[in-house]
Amino acid sequence: MSFTGKAGGFVGAGDDTERQKRMKVYREWFDKADRDYDESISIDELHKVLTNEKTAFDMNTVKFLIRLYDTDNNGSIERKEFYKLFDHIEDAQTRFIRYDLNNSGFIDEKELGLALAEIGFNPSSGALKSIQRRYGYNAADGVSLDHFLRIYTVASHLNSRFSGRVLNRPNWIEISRDDFMDLALNLP
Numbered sequence: 001m002s003f004t005g006k007a008g009g010f011v012g013a014g015d016d017t018e019r020q021k022r023m024k025v026y027r028e029w030f031d032k033a034d035r036d037y038d039e040s041i042s043i044d045e046l047h048k049v050l051t052n053e054k055t056a057f058d059m060n061t062v063k064f065l066i067r068l069y070d071t072d073n074n075g076s077i078e079r080k081e082f083y084k085l086f087d088h089i090e091d092a093q094t095r096f097i098r099y100d101l102n103n104s105g106f107i108d109e110k111e112l113g114l115a116l117a118e119i120g121f122n123p124s125s126g127a128l129k130s131i132q133r134r135y136g137y138n139a140a141d142g143v144s145l146d147h148f149l150r151i152y153t154v155a156s157h158l159n160s161r162f163s164g165r166v167l168n169r170p171n172w173i174e175i176s177r178d179d180f181m182d183l184a185l186n187l188p
């Protein structure tokens, strides 16, 4: 089972009907994930709902997502937290599918660069290699969805942290020592 197929279906949804449809999808996915009906999604439950016949979803990515979206720090994902997590996964998946043109389940380095450029993150070839080394990369096949999700999450996180600090030179930002320290210590 995966979110594939649901991706992008509600992008640009503005009116009440679309919002209601979206809330219905959220609820359905939450209920599907919450196998023991305790109104929260554990690491194992999230892992199961993200894994399908084709994709063995990386457990480290699951733990990483829970760490980011478990805002009350109780170790699991409740409905309010799930809505944001679902939006994020769906967004990343839509982008991944757009670049995985032959539907192989992998994108290559160039496509990874293009997908990241879409959100205003323009890594050099050297930076792309470092990102792949750091966040998991199968050199033979390319970047799988679970690893892309992790890379995309980190890039979005960095982008939102440092928007407004862009200098006139493309791809340069201004950062203080304190912010640099904070960034290095809190990198997801």
Ligand SMILES: [Ca+2]
Pocket (backbone or CB within 6 Å): 033, 034, 035, 036, 037, 038, 039, 040, 041, 042, 045
């Ligand atoms: Ca549960």
Ligand SMILES: [Ca+2]
Pocket (backbone or CB within 6 Å): 070, 071, 072, 073, 074, 075, 076, 077, 078, 081
């Ligand atoms: Ca929680």
